[in-house]
Amino acid sequence: MRVRLNKKQLIWGAAGIAFALGSIKIHHKVKVELTHDGLAVTNRLGDIQVGSEAPDFSAADLQGRQVVLSELRDRKAVVVDFWATWCAPCLRSMPKLQELHEDFGERQVEVLAVNLGEDLDTIEEFLRRRKYTFRVVADQDQAIGARFGVNAIPSQLVVNADGLIAWIQTGYDPGRENELRQLLERLTQ
Numbered sequence: 001m002r003v004r005l006n007k008k009q010l011i012w013g014a015a016g017i018a019f020a021l022g023s024i025k026i027h028h029k030v031k032v033e034l035t036h037d038g039l040a041v042t043n044r045l046g047d048i049q050v051g052s053e054a055p056d057f058s059a060a061d062l063q064g065r066q067v068v069l070s071e072l073r074d075r076k077a078v079v080v081d082f083w084a085t086w087c088a089p090c091l092r093s094m095p096k097l098q099e100l101h102e103d104f105g106e107r108q109v110e111v112l113a114v115n116l117g118e119d120l121d122t123i124e125e126f127l128r129r130r131k132y133t134f135r136v137v138a139d140q141d142q143a144i145g146a147r148f149g150v151n152a153i154p155s156q157l158v159v160n161a162d163g164l165i166a167w168i169q170t171g172y173d174p175g176r177e178n179e180l181r182q183l184l185e186r187l188t189q
Contacts, residue, residue, distance in 0.1 A: 045157065045168050046149010054080075054159040055147040059137045062124060067112065067137055073161055076108040077187040079180075082145055082155040084116050085126045089172035090154045094132060096177055100184070101134040107188040112137065116145050116153060156180075160187055 005013070043050040056070045072078050081097055083090035094113075101111040111134035115123050123138055139145055148157065158167035158180070167183055169176060 043168060045155060045170065046151065048149050048157075048165055048168070050165050050168055052165055054157070054163055054165055057144045057147060059139065059144060061135045061137050062120070062127070067135065069112075069159065070163060072110050072112075072159075073163055074108075075110045076161050077104075077166070077184055078110045078112055078159040079184075080148075080157045080159060081111070081113045082116055082139075082148070082150045082153050083113055084118055084153055085122055086118075087153050092174075093154050093156075093172040094130065096174075097134060098132050100180075103181075104184050104188065107184075109184055109188060111135065114139050114144055116142050116150070158183060158187070 048055070054069060056068065058066060058068045061067050069078065069080075079097070079100060081093070083094070085091075097111055097113060100109065105111070113132075113134055113136045115136060115138050117140060118138065119140070120138055123136060127136060137144070142150075145155075148155070152170050154170070154172055156167070156169045157165055160166045166187065167180065169180075
């Protein structure tokens with residue numbers, strides 16, 4: 001018996017295969033590359049790695065003030081956190097970001113949260129309800145995230161006073177908070 005497929009069936013078949021291959025890639029990323037609550041402890045994020053120069057960007061924060069990463073070099077460190085309101089691990093990490101902001105702000109550490117792809121009303125309402133006071137930039141077209149090679153959130157980097165990446169973490173792992181604090185302690189001495 002010979003089966004004949006028309007053009008529409010071939011297109012749907014190819015789309016199904018592409019979907020299956022994409023699903024396998026995502027499954028591999030989640031189950032193999034990311035471990036423990038979506039965590040990937042890494043020294044690399046896209047083309048960026050620990051020790052490399054942080055990509056510069058310029059954007060307005062939610063108060064309308066211009067943020068230029070390279071101009072924050074007067075700080076001893078900048079914690080850059082990529083997040084979204086719908087991301088459950090991001091929501092768990094945000095109170096710890098607030099603690100870092102409160103504990104290290106006077107020691108010249110800037111916490112800069114970069115929201116990926118959400119509208120300003122959603123971001124502002126989220127921050128207002130939770131009373132977060134660190135600086136937030138809306139990356140609605142995700143151009144900043146792309147410059148940093150962000151492909152999963154939360155993704156967190158620490159940029160030192162020389163503009164070099166000192167820390168990279170993808171995902172949220174409460175067990176690494178002390179390690180981050182120790183790094184910030186060293187950078188602020």
